[in-house]
Amino acid sequence: QELLFTVLHAEEYQEFERIDLNQRWLGIVSLNASRLVAMIDIPDEWEIGSALLRTAVQADCPRAIISDRRMGSGAISHIQSEVSAAQFTRRKLREMPVEKDNFLNRFLLRPLIKRSLPRLWTIKSAPQYLQIFSLAAGLVGILTAGFGHSIASLTLLFVGSVGQFTRASMVQFDSVVKIRDWTGLALNVLVATGIAILLLQASDAITLAPNLVILILLLAHLLLLRAKPNNIRLALTKPDMRLVLLIFLLASIFGPITYGIYAAALYSGLSLVLDRYLTKKLG
Template identity: 25%
Template sequence: MLTALLAAAEGVETPALQPVAGVTLLEHQVRRLVAAGVERLVLLTGEWPVTLAAPLGRLRADHIAIDAVRTLADAADRLAASPRVLLVAEGCLPDRALLDRLAAAAVPTIATLPDAPEHQDWERIDAQARWAGVALIDGSRVIEAASMLGEWDPVSTLLRRAVQEGAGRLMLDAPPLLAMDAGSAAAAEAGIIRGTREAHEGWAARWIEAPLVEWSLPLLFPRSIEPLWPGALAALLALGGGLAAVAGLRWGMLVPLLAAALLRLIGRRLSAVQARALPHAQIIARAGDAGLVLASLGLGLGLMRDTGQWGWLLLGALLPLEMMLTALQRRANAWGGGVGEPAWLARGDELPWTLLPVAVVGGWKAGLAGLCGYAAATLAFQLRRGWRLMR
């Protein structure tokens, strides 16, 4: 079982309670540790700050229990039987990759940084290295440290004992995020936002939506917006846009679909920032798909009424069929080992952004025909890719 020991300095000024991206730093630390497979968390608090109750309550609401203790001796009672304990420094926010590497290392192991001027905020452990804020130790060592602690800092004491035992070292190229005060918390917040960028995003999400989302997220953090709310609003707007298309309101269709795409990304990024699963993510995604299907059929139906040509309705039905076949082939390609898709491929969120300039310049007929051609080219690419993987 993997356990974690975190420290929070005494008093209300502890970095553990520093606001970062809408919640406390402690909540970010805990959620990242849980996502990395930590099953038990022990928080060393010293004198209990009253303000600690709120973040612990939010964590308990998500079924994350933390054992808060006042002294290292109390922590030792809980950690003695744990052969693998992740020690996390106050203010340090390690990413998932670092936690995974350290959890797989031999005990004891210390994450380190070169002793360079740019790393002066990190604790020096010898003439060549500084501690990067995370270490893997044996729980039995906590008992030994508690028995001789005196007035020493508990985390530094555990770290020094690991160094004296010749602990292995995991040298890092770049330090983890560190939030010790308001200034460093703002830098950590920007780093957290950058870290939630999705590698599989298409061109619209990457170059149009992402800048807007990253501008809006800091405005949402002080309001403690839950990821569910932008996701739920996106679902309603997508369905509303689809119904507007059936009613013949073409701009009433496109504008809500564009807003829904932005809100879906905001919900996903908020969820990633908080290291929490997006509630009802499948329902939100299905509502977005249903809105696009209704919009395509509604646009084709309206153009058929305008021109008297049933082929437009056929195109309106063909577009969602092409996208469905593309999604199935994409999954098959992923199972076959295909990775690294080009950004230009058609995805659900790309369709409204593609339709916008084409409809403005060439009209709605050109817009629907262009979307069908775009989806057909994407499907052909995926089929060709699947054939190559099979071979």
């Protein structure tokens, strides 16, 4: 449908291009492609905006008048400067729908990331910096795990995972085709390696085998949730790598990491059982 978006002439809309005595153009028009052929015959030098407007007006395109109330509520965003662009960005971030995520991401990490996104978007190489930071934190976390520093290792692994989470949030508005995130996959391998090293150090000959089995089951459940994230009913309690790392870190502060393995496995198992129970009950 051909449509020309306009606003009624008023003092606050002086910067918009005037069409007639009563209306100004908002810079938005929908035209049939065949109309563009007429632009070839426009004499002298011309700019694309004025040419589109002239073509639409001459073709008597229907007009959609945006009221002052709708303009005030943000139906059309008038961005004139860096200040108005920053205000627009912050408003859009606030209006983003709440993700169906666990309590750690939803109430702590995502609000912090939203606050940092306007600054990160101004840094062209920010995704690459975050990528390097995440992988470097994972590698250093493995090294510190090898020296037996469980708290430092888990802190680095957790911070690296948060960095990767931030990097993934930066490209959520991209229109390009999404490809597999090899950085996230590599970081998950580093995290699993670091946890396995710490578990080997904290286990003895008797407890090593059962501890490894519990860790493998825990990682398998996380992979299952990652492959089918929309199937779980209890999104607010859904475990992921960051939440599990936080449980490990808290356990290491107050005791051995094996307590964290048991706690994380119990938490993950309960979430799976509750999800299956609700699925059968509601389905």
